[in-house]
Amino acid sequence: MSEKQMHPIIKWIDYRLPVFSFMEHELHEYPTPKNLNYWWNFGSLAGIVLVIMLVTGIVLAMHYTAHVDYAFDSVERIMRDVNYGWLIRYIHMNGGSMFFIVVYIHMFRGLYYGSYQAPREILWMIGVFILLAMMATAFMGYVLPWGQMSFWGATVITNLFSAIPIVGDSIVTLLWGGFSVDNPTLNRFFSLHYLMPFVIVGLVVLHLWALHMHKSNNPLGIDAKTDQDSLPFHPYYTIKDLFGLGAFLIFFAYFVFFQPNFFGEPDNYIVANPLQTPPHIVPEWYFLPYYAILRAFTADFFLYAYTPIAWIMSAKLAGVLAMFASILLLLLMPWLDGSKVKSSKFRPVYAMFFWIFFLDCIVLGVVGGKPAEGVWIYIGQATTTYYFVHLLVIIPLVSRLERPKTPPESISAAVTSKAEG
Amino acid sequence: MRNNMKNRMTSTAVALALFGTVFLAGQSAQAAGNTPKPPAQSWSFSGMFGTFDRAAAQRGLQVYREVCAACHSLRLVHFRQLSGLGYKEAQIKALAAEVEVTDGPNDEGEMFDRKGTPADKFPSPFANAKAAAASNNGKAPPDLSLMVKARIGGADYLHGLLNGYEAAPAGFKVPEGGAYNKYFPGHVIAMAAPLSDDAIEYQDGTKATVAQMATDVSTFLAWAAEPELEERKSMGIKVLLFLLIFTGLLFAVKRKIWEDVH
Numbered sequence: 001m002s003e004k005q006m007h008p009i010i011k012w013i014d015y016r017l018p019v020f021s022f023m024e025h026e027l028h029e030y031p032t033p034k035n036l037n038y039w040w041n042f043g044s045l046a047g048i049v050l051v052i053m054l055v056t057g058i059v060l061a062m063h064y065t066a067h068v069d070y071a072f073d074s075v076e077r078i079m080r081d082v083n084y085g086w087l088i089r090y091i092h093m094n095g096g097s098m099f100f101i102v103v104y105i106h107m108f109r110g111l112y113y114g115s116y117q118a119p120r121e122i123l124w125m126i127g128v129f130i131l132l133a134m135m136a137t138a139f140m141g142y143v144l145p146w147g148q149m150s151f152w153g154a155t156v157i158t159n160l161f162s163a164i165p166i167v168g169d170s171i172v173t174l175l176w177g178g179f180s181v182d183n184p185t186l187n188r189f190f191s192l193h194y195l196m197p198f199v200i201v202g203l204v205v206l207h208l209w210a211l212h213m214h215k216s217n218n219p220l221g222i223d224a225k226t227d228q229d230s231l232p233f234h235p236y237y238t239i240k241d242l243f244g245l246g247a248f249l250i251f252f253a254y255f256v257f258f259q260p261n262f263f264g265e266p267d268n269y270i271v272a273n274p275l276q277t278p279p280h281i282v283p284e285w286y287f288l289p290y291y292a293i294l295r296a297f298t299a300d301f302f303l304y305a306y307t308p309i310a311w312i313m314s315a316k317l318a319g320v321l322a323m324f325a326s327i328l329l330l331l332l333m334p335w336l337d338g339s340k341v342k343s344s345k346f347r348p349v350y351a352m353f354f355w356i357f358f359l360d361c362i363v364l365g366v367v368g369g370k371p372a373e374g375v376w377i378y379i380g381q382a383t384t385t386y387y388f389v390h391l392l393v394i395i396p397l398v399s400r401l402e403r404p405k406t407p408p409e410s411i412s413a414a415v416t417s418k419a420e421g
Numbered sequence: 422m423r424n425n426m427k428n429r430m431t432s433t434a435v436a437l438a439l440f441g442t443v444f445l446a447g448q449s450a451q452a453a454g455n456t457p458k459p460p461a462q463s464w465s466f467s468g469m470f471g472t473f474d475r476a477a478a479q480r481g482l483q484v485y486r487e488v489c490a491a492c493h494s495l496r497l498v499h500f501r502q503l504s505g506l507g508y509k510e511a512q513i514k515a516l517a518a519e520v521e522v523t524d525g526p527n528d529e530g531e532m533f534d535r536k537g538t539p540a541d542k543f544p545s546p547f548a549n550a551k552a553a554a555a556s557n558n559g560k561a562p563p564d565l566s567l568m569v570k571a572r573i574g575g576a577d578y579l580h581g582l583l584n585g586y587e588a589a590p591a592g593f594k595v596p597e598g599g600a601y602n603k604y605f606p607g608h609v610i611a612m613a614a615p616l617s618d619d620a621i622e623y624q625d626g627t628k629a630t631v632a633q634m635a636t637d638v639s640t641f642l643a644w645a646a647e648p649e650l651e652e653r654k655s656m657g658i659k660v661l662l663f664l665l666i667f668t669g670l671l672f673a674v675k676r677k678i679w680e681d682v683h
Contacts, residue, residue: 034682073497076497076566076567079649080497080502080648080649086649086653087653087656090653231682235678236678236679236682239671239674239675239678239679240675240679242671242675243668243671243672243674243675246664246667246668246671246672247668249664249668250661250664250665250668253657253660253661253664254657254661256657257653257654257656257657257658257660257661258469258654258657260653261570266570266571266572266573266575267571269567269570269571269646270563270567270571279606
């Protein structure tokens with residue numbers, strides 16, 4: 001829709017508030033590298049899941065009661081008596097897991113193809129902050145049904161802050177709004193659980209703004225130079241994203257309709273009971289790797305016991321800091337990685353370590369779900385060590401020592417030769 | 422071409438690995454203790470097309486009312502919901518009318534007893550958790566509304582538990598007031614074996630063996646925990662069919678649009 005084709009009314013509005021030309025530039029003409037593979041679908045999928053979560057969440061909040069005496073029953077009322085309440089709640093409940101699946105794939109894609117490298121450092125860092133905001137939101141959301149795992153998960157996680165010297169206990173009291181997880185805790189978590197998604201929306205706007213400055217990275221990791229290298233976003237990527245959305249919704253719907261409690265814990269269908277601790281307190285699956293890192297720091301863990309860390313802090317505090325560091329370190333990825341070439345396609349050594357790191361994260365997740373005993377302690381400590389060694393030693397060294405293969409001249413040259421060959 | 426193959430293989434590997442994690446994470450919590458896993462039953466309501474066996478669920482309601490209800494509440498279930506198990510309105514009214522419900526206060530400010538109506542919930546056997554515990558050796562019998570969703574193994578666990586009462590192995594000391602159960606975590610359960618052959622007389626003439634009653638009441642409680650199950654699954658089939666066709670169409674359109682690019 002060029003200037004001339006505009007309807008006079010549209011033109012009148014656009015002259016005063018250029019929403020139409022904005023959409024034209026950013027959603028239609030927006031030049032996108034022509035060689036994006038399906039791993040690039042997960043960004044738009046994450047955005048769509050966010051919208052699904054907002055819509056279902058707003059409806060759930062209309063029926064939910066944030067009070068320790070009524071919260072559990074109000075959720076069951078939604079499940080049993082509210083029209084299609086079970087559907088809305090199961091979409092929201094499984095949507096949380098879907099959101100993390102999509103975002104984790106999106107992040108690993110970024111790590112593999114070097115999407116965090118210049119000039120996309122801030123784009124990547126905003127993404128890390130989105131992950132942190134998602135984690136806070138998901139954690140507080142899980143508390144709201146006020147089941148056993150809600151209550152005990154909240155107790156365990158909020159108690160982590162008590163490891164902070166001097167102010168720790170005051171912080172915990174502030175989080176609880178009292179001296180234990182109770183009604184004030186539930187109320188503030190509900191309030192913040194409703195607030196945080198809008199913070200995420202704000203961060204997503206910044207994320208997209210930064211994205212549209214320098215456009216998408218691509219599997220070759222080289223800049224689009226000529227018109228030959230790019231395609232207009234519409235219709236090429238609108239249809240590709242829609243197809244991806246369809247495939248994703250099949251996966252999502254399977255869980256909502258046929259395995260709605262697959263990602264959940266049976267214990268959360270028992271009303272919270274402060275006097276009875278469940279045998280195993282496990283966080284939701286998407287927190288398990290961090291939980292494994294947290295628990296790896298025991299007094300005899302060599303990374304703690306034989307390093308100066310042991311002189312200045314308790315093992316508990318070290319675990320808490322390591323858990324946060326495991327995410328915050330990702331902010332430094334653009335500088336930890338010193339390679340001139342972005343894509344792992346041309347960095348075979350780095351690519352190998354990427355897959356080891358990926359596997360490491362998976363094993364951490366498995367360990368996080370096991371009781372902290374026997375061989376699992378050692379596996380957890382080994383994988384935790386590798387996690388940090390990968391980020392702080394392997395990436396800086398390999399990226400500076402490896403001599404990457406030479407990427408092709410341009411995206412179009414690569415695409416054409418592939419088509420011919 | 423070779424590159425493409427490799428890409429596909431990595432994609433598949435990644436997808437499998439991811440699914441693996443999710444699966445393992447889900448399983449991990451189940452590896453608790455040395456209690457044997459209750460044998461899996463073939464339930465009428467499992468699978469994508471599962472529905473509740475009406476006759477079994479109705480017999481299960483009879484077991485609940487005549488046996489379980491003496492100690493266990495079912496506080497989230499309304500009589501009106503029994504229409505989901507094939508009961509007619511008159512039958513539900515009659516069932517509800519058999520219980521006494523405290524209502525009020527009336528215009529004089531007094532609480533009063535009246536007959537139950539379909540809009541009422543199943544009455545609880547004890548006034549509160551303290552009273553329930555006091556009458557049961559200090560352990561309140563849990564509410565059964567969500568029991569099937571609240572235990573690892575679901576209906577299989579319930580079925581196993583009800584069939585799992587047996588003599589304690591030699592050397593195993595069962596404390597006073599407890600019973601030995603094969604499938605209960607730790608084996609010592611506060612509930613004495615609730616079922617015995619012919620403990621009740623089924624209205625439909627089915628022989629009331631322990632195994633039969635365990636299956637029936639598990640079916641009924643599975644329904645009580647997930648009364649939306651049938652609607653959910655039948656909607657799910659339609660949603661999946663729609664999405665499969667729609668996604669297929671989207672793929673065809675995508676191919677068409679991208680034709681000139683490759």
